[in-house]
Amino acid sequence: MRLAAACAVLLGVAWVGGCQDEHPVGPTGTGATLRPGVPIVSDPVPAALARAASRSVSQATGTDVVYVSLQPGTVPNGGLATIRNTRTGSSVTAAMDAGGFDPVQIDAQAGDVLAVQVELAGGGTQTLTLRVPVTHRPGVVRTDPPPGKRDVPLNARILVVFSEPINPGTVGGIRLLRGAASIAGHTTLSADGLRAEFQPAGPLAANAGFALAISTDVADVSGDRLEQPVTAEFATGSTVIAASVATAQPALITDPFRGDLRTFVMSAIRQNDGRVSGTFSIFYPATGVRVFGRVTCFTIVGGKAAWIAGVVAGANDTTAIGQEDGWRAVDNGPPEGGVPDQLSLADPLAADGLGTAQNFCAGTPLGSPVNGVLTLRNLIGGDIVVNASGPPPPPTERMSEIAFAVWPNGGIQVINADGTSGRVLTTAADWHPTWSPDGARLAFSRLSNNQSTSAIYGINADGSGLRQLTSGAVFDAHPAWSPDGSRLAFYRDGGISVMNASDGSGVTRLTDSGYNPTWSPDGTRIAFASSRSGITSAIYVMSADGSDVRQLTNDPGGDYTPWWSPDGSKIAFQRGVSGGGVICLVRPDGSGFAQVTLFGQTPSWSPDSRVILFEQYGLTVVNVDGSGMMRRGIGYDPAWSPVGTMPTMPQPYASISIAGGNGQTGRALTTLPQPLTVLVSRDDGAPVAGAHISWYLPDGGLPSEPSLSTYLSVTDASGQTSVWLTLGAAAPQEIKLRAAVTDGTGRTPGVEFTATTTP
Numbered sequence: 001m002r003l004a005a006a007c008a009v010l011l012g013v014a015w016v017g018g019c020q021d022e023h024p025v026g027p028t029g030t031g032a033t034l035r036p037g038v039p040i041v042s043d044p045v046p047a048a049l050a051r052a053a054s055r056s057v058s059q060a061t062g063t064d065v066v067y068v069s070l071q072p073g074t075v076p077n078g079g080l081a082t083i084r085n086t087r088t089g090s091s092v093t094a095a096m097d098a099g100g101f102d103p104v105q106i107d108a109q110a111g112d113v114l115a116v117q118v119e120l121a122g123g124g125t126q127t128l129t130l131r132v133p134v135t136h137r138p139g140v141v142r143t144d145p146p147p148g149k150r151d152v153p154l155n156a157r158i159l160v161v162f163s164e165p166i167n168p169g170t171v172g173g174i175r176l177l178r179g180a181a182s183i184a185g186h187t188t189l190s191a192d193g194l195r196a197e198f199q200p201a202g203p204l205a206a207n208a209g210f211a212l213a214i215s216t217d218v219a220d221v222s223g224d225r226l227e228q229p230v231t232a233e234f235a236t237g238s239t240v241i242a243a244s245v246a247t248a249q250p251a252l253i254t255d256p257f258r259g260d261l262r263t264f265v266m267s268a269i270r271q272n273d274g275r276v277s278g279t280f281s282i283f284y285p286a287t288g289v290r291v292f293g294r295v296t297c298f299t300i301v302g303g304k305a306a307w308i309a310g311v312v313a314g315a316n317d318t319t320a321i322g323q324e325d326g327w328r329a330v331d332n333g334p335p336e337g338g339v340p341d342q343l344s345l346a347d348p349l350a351a352d353g354l355g356t357a358q359n360f361c362a363g364t365p366l367g368s369p370v371n372g373v374l375t376l377r378n379l380i381g382g383d384i385v386v387n388a389s390g391p392p393p394p395p396t397e398r399m400s401e402i403a404f405a406v407w408p409n410g411g412i413q414v415i416n417a418d419g420t421s422g423r424v425l426t427t428a429a430d431w432h433p434t435w436s437p438d439g440a441r442l443a444f445s446r447l448s449n450n451q452s453t454s455a456i457y458g459i460n461a462d463g464s465g466l467r468q469l470t471s472g473a474v475f476d477a478h479p480a481w482s483p484d485g486s487r488l489a490f491y492r493d494g495g496i497s498v499m500n501a502s503d504g505s506g507v508t509r510l511t512d513s514g515y516n517p518t519w520s521p522d523g524t525r526i527a528f529a530s531s532r533s534g535i536t537s538a539i540y541v542m543s544a545d546g547s548d549v550r551q552l553t554n555d556p557g558g559d560y561t562p563w564w565s566p567d568g569s570k571i572a573f574q575r576g577v578s579g580g581g582v583i584c585l586v587r588p589d590g591s592g593f594a595q596v597t598l599f600g601q602t603p604s605w606s607p608d609s610r611v612i613l614f615e616q617y618g619l620t621v622v623n624v625d626g627s628g629m630m631r632r633g634i635g636y637d638p639a640w641s642p643v644g645t646m647p648t649m650p651q652p653y654a655s656i657s658i659a660g661g662n663g664q665t666g667r668a669l670t671t672l673p674q675p676l677t678v679l680v681s682r683d684d685g686a687p688v689a690g691a692h693i694s695w696y697l698p699d700g701g702l703p704s705e706p707s708l709s710t711y712l713s714v715t716d717a718s719g720q721t722s723v724w725l726t727l728g729a730a731a732p733q734e735i736k737l738r739a740a741v742t743d744g745t746g747r748t749p750g751v752e753f754t755a756t757t758t759p
Helices: 004-008 168-173 357-363
Strands: 039-041 064-070 078-085 091-095 101-107 113-120 125-131 140-144 149-152 158-162 174-178 185-189 195-200 209-214 230-236 241-254 261-271 276-284 289-301 305-314 324-330 381-387 401-405 412-416 422-424 430-435 441-447 454-460 476-481 487-492 495-500 508-511 515-519 525-530 538-543 559-564 571-575 582-586 601-605 611-615 619-623 630-633 636-640 655-660 664-667 676-681 692-696 712-714 720-723 733-741 751-758
Touching (some): 039 125, 091 101, 140 230, 241 289, 261 289, 276 305, 289 357, 305 412, 305 422, 324 357, 324 381, 441 476, 454 476, 538 559, 559 601, 571 601, 655 733
Antiparallel strands (some): 039 064, 078 113, 185 195, 305 324, 401 636, 515 525
16 A cells, blocks of 8 residues: 555654655554554654653753654564664664564654664664654553463563653553453553553452553643554463563663674563573674573572573574573663663673583672673663562563474474574474474474484473373374374374374374375365375375375475465475475465475465465575565474464565576586676665575585575675676586575565586
């Protein structure tokens, strides 16, 4: 939609290029339910009315200010945002968490253009361009618990973050309901007017449903009311939080070695039974590196100082995985108090002579034998909350997750669907993870030490409850859950069998020829791959009892790894062998064939059936029409969890075309005389600088095979980027090389070059 009226409903955001398809984000707004993924800028607020904003690198000094925020999931792999007023040159920097940031203020007037530049994990930037509106109603940036949250602690903090300061006299419009009944309690508003916390009079009822309701009685300091009410439903569990340490707003500090900024996000709780759980994430904008892990212990001293330690679960440098880190934190009060909170750098404990994580938490050291004092550094943004007797500030909304196997030796890991945060579940030779329908457990296959046999295992999503389901002198692999969660279909010694998912009993053979089973959402059919009709593999469908087998595809290249979409309308599969495959779709009746990508293997579906996750030198996501391809990190055999929210996919706006070097001929083992060049541009022909390009050469890379000078590149100011192709030893030979935009902005699957090798 490109009508001016459409731009006006973007919750106060007037996209300078939004109505021209420049980084538009769909209008979600604050309707009856809260949905993530919207950037928000308020109308100008007189500085005299604006309260002190949360700590930021720059402070507003003009007569009018505006508040800028990104809802969670707006830029899924973002780590640090810089908001700049293109008229005045003033700027403010905000650390990000879960693809968004809470409101920050900046000097601006109506009509000013604000550029929000986001530093991305993995390198590169994404820029959102916003225009300050003349008028705008306040909105809700996020709530916690988020909509649909389960197992909420009975003493959890209940929070609403608004897009601009709220009139304290209107917070009575925030209520907590159980059914139609209001829960007794009171609401307090932060000094900056942006965060309202509802505090129940007592613990919430266990295992019960609640609704956080924000009515249109809530108004900003100018008297403008919410345009629509917002409701966020959640359910409690049975736990009570005894103590916690967390970043209420992501921490921003200066890297003492480079002078650059880095961000730090953490949340850790101790339950009333003494168990500690939590996560942490560190982002280095200068390099695009993100490190994440799980908190294993913390100690609070004097009510405001804490020693926290954990283990690294994921990082660009995989040698850091499993390393125990520790850090200090000091809570000096809320941001409006004027005294910044403090944080030390995360130290590798063993290397610094500090022992284990438990040693660090128990000893509360002020320094290390190797590096001396654990220096506390003032935050230049963010807020650390240390609570010796209660829960942490509410985290941002929890999203769906991706499970995958680690190359080359196996092991199952899980990350958020936006590529952030994660955890290690297993470290053995484990492959082919698949989620249970409720997202609570995973099944996977484990190779024996000599790789002659393989067994199916199950494990809880938090890494507990590991159980072996099959055993013996058999090769079991590729498990797939039935939609009701009661059975697992799996490969066994050339065919497909089913068994009870709880204990592995009741094994029944369905077919003697098949592999890679996947269930239809209604549980009545199973799709699978098989070479029963000849040497070429094809996709088949059979009834859940093994009868009524029908062939859907027939291609000389072979079809493999089918995965049924959650809505039941399509089956994704890999065409071509690993290393030379592409991702395709077909309807369950064999019609509607479509090729989605120019490369890829082992597809999996998002919970909403709109996005496909696949593997090609790492994890990649793509819309079902082939647009919006985006890398998500390293990993193989990916599986997308069926529960949790979806990360927001960027709106594709860039087109890729061949700009030079296509159709060349060269002698074996020589480099072609011209580079292979692509151009990335917008609809109006304007070049796109900074676009991330992945280059793919099937069956290349070995000394005697064709190779590229690089497999990842970024476009320059002219919108172009190039690679050099060195030909292999085989001749004569036609070579096909593919290139695609893989930062989420590309509209098409990519382009294909050809070259010919002569003797």
